[in-house]
Amino acid sequence: MPIKINEEKVRELLTESYEFQIMQSYGDEGIAAFRSVLEILHDLGRHIDHDIVKGSIVVFRSIGATSVISAGWSNLRDIAHAAQECPLQNETESLVVEVCSDGTLRYVKNAVLNLASLSEGAIIYIYRDKHDHFIIKGVTKTLENPYGYVTWFGMPTYRELGDALEEYKRRIVKTCNCDILSRSWRDGADGPRLFFTQGPEKLMRKSLTAFLNAFLRGTEVDEENPADDSHPVDITVSWTFYSRIALIEIKWLGQSSADDGHITADHKEPRANAGAKQLAEYIDEKYGRNPLHLVRGYLVVIDGRRRNLSAGHTSISREDGFYYKDSEITYNPAYHQVRMDFEPPTRMFADPKLAI
Secondary structure (H helix, E strand, C coil): CCCCCCHHHHHHHHHHHHHHHHHHHHCHHHHHHHHHHHHHHHHHHCCCCHHHCCCEEEEEEECCCCCCCCCCCEEECCHHHHHHCCCCCCCCCEEEEEECCCCCEEEEECCCCCHHHHCCCEEEEEEECCEEEEEECCEEEEECCCCCCCCCCCCCHHHHHHHHHHHHHHHHHCCCCCHHHHCCECCCCCCCCCCECCCCHHHHHHHHHHHHHHHCCCEEEEEEEECCCCCEEEEEEEECCCCEEEEEEEEEEEEEECCCCCEEEEECHHHHHHHHHHHHHHHHHHHHHCCCCEEEEEEEEEECCCCCCCCCCCCCCHHHHCCCCCCCCCCCCCHHHHCCCECCCEEEECCCCCCC
């Protein structure tokens, strides 16, 4: 299960760890400034996905009532707006947020700052190279995260969802270890798992939704949440305290058959590619309706392909049953390689059950 970071405990821990150093360097005003910076960092963490930030984020507050820098800054009324300005593309970009003495915020992009010099009269935080740092009187202190997360100031929501999908792949789809998913196979979980039932998508959605509801915390997981007025995405995941949305599109590969045994569908690689295109459109539509949210797309491909399978077969050889086990899908276009909001597709191969 994912580990949830308690924001209040983080503030207490960091304050206790740095209080002596800050008191020595900046006095009582430094402690107050430090705590105000921590508050902003947690607010930013609700809107920024640190895992994909390649540039740097700086948050600082001056000691005393005077602002250190006055030129080229814009007022910041909504912290979500700063998230939209967050650098994503390259290591040279930066976002700098100043916490003013009256509690208001200002920001500037790509400013060239001498942080060591600035730290003589300000509490400075910087996120860089996938680590949290504080700069105290010119000395950089790195915060190591024992949980392996890239930051203390935000939950790795999307990473946890990716972990959940990997668990679903290994624990559920591989051997059909789910009462709901078992009904998507013509002969159930105890059968040979050769043919899907006709139109198994609904059962796949229900199975994955139930798993995510059990695995993830602080989320709402909904089936068939319309991306627009006419196109329902299979599953939508939203986080209660974070401005993040995940769209999950499920496609299945293999053959389905009717009750009388005739083949009703035979889906191959083009089906997965069609799903990728569909998901990319859903992401764009969702972002247009939720511009202050981060939106990320996940394509789940449940792969039940079998070689040399024909209507009426009730068993299959190991060679034919596992022929596609390691056959990865080629995507063209490869949205996950050119879009930062499109995760690499997750192919989940469903093992057949061989006759003894």
